[in-house]
Amino acid sequence: MRQIVLDTETTGLEWKKGNRVVEIGCVELQERRPTGRTFQRYINPERDFEPGAQEVTGLTREFLADKPLFAAVVDEFLAFIDGAELVIHNAAFDVGFLDSELARCGERYGRIRDHAMVEDSLDLARQRYPGQRNSLDALCKRLGVDNAHRQLHGALLDAQLLAEVYLALTAGQSEIGFASPAADAGRAAAVALPTTGLGPRPRVMVPEAELALHAARLETVRVKAGHCVWDVVSVVVPDSVAEPESALS
Structure with missing residues (x-):
């Protein structure tokens, strides 16, 4: 524009x-x-x-x-x-x-x-x-x-x-990769992988220092943009791919 x-x-x-x-x-x-x-x-x-x-x-x-x-x-x-x-x-x-x-x-x-x-x-x-x-x-x-x-x-x-x-x-989410939903959708489609038949996924442990950096970055986005997509997006794991609690410990 x-x-x-x-x-x-x-x-x-x-x-x-x-x-x-x-x-x-x-x-x-x-x-x-x-x-x-x-x-x-x-x-x-x-x-x-x-x-x-x-x-x-x-x-x-x-x-x-x-x-x-x-x-x-x-x-x-x-x-x-x-x-x-x-x-x-x-x-x-x-x-x-x-x-x-x-x-x-x-x-x-x-x-x-x-x-x-x-x-x-x-x-x-x-x-x-x-x-x-x-x-x-x-x-x-x-x-x-x-x-x-x-x-x-x-x-x-x-x-x-x-x-x-x-x-x-x-400035805000358009500055960190959210400016073009169509382009994002195209990239997502290009790397989409089949999900059927997948076994339990390994649990990723994030160090406390990285969690603190992530939280600070989200706060910066909130201040600059007035809102943050991470505050409203929830992730639902289907029962078919959910792992038993023992597998995550």
Whole structure:
């Protein structure tokens, strides 16, 4: 799957009040791996920043004065995100601004969801960490993502941090071999052995040290994924192949 982790910077908090996008930053993932492809553009908003917004981004009206208008980069931007799944933190904010910018460019550009699917990483974080702070900075700290170099908000920097946060937030059993049930089924079928006529199976004794390592690994999976298949899967041994108790001692 192709995903684009996206962030924007704006002149203020509400597009309905005429605020504009001043920067777009995108990072491409392919099958959950960064490809190295990015998209970043500064944009002339043709208006001033609201109080406080300029301090957050570090951008100024003077710096943006010679940058292209959104209409000049819209085709390149839409080509970059076309057909992908967009991963956005607090997606309603960024999508609202981008839809407003597309509307200024003309009806033929439609809306963001006409070009790409949208996944809100804030919703994912709230499901996993209910009742906790789930800002990008809070998630970086909680998930061990280094954001010490983030002194100001920048769209590309924030998209790069969000990509790391998203991968950590959604890591779990797909990272340890459960990502493709069809592939697993195919491998299982390829090595399937007949079970009729088998005698008692030998008992395997697992050292305590290995059991402790196994338990620690399962706890890591529970923390990262929120659940673990070993907690819900039970093994039933048919009577036909069950061994007498004396054979196991």
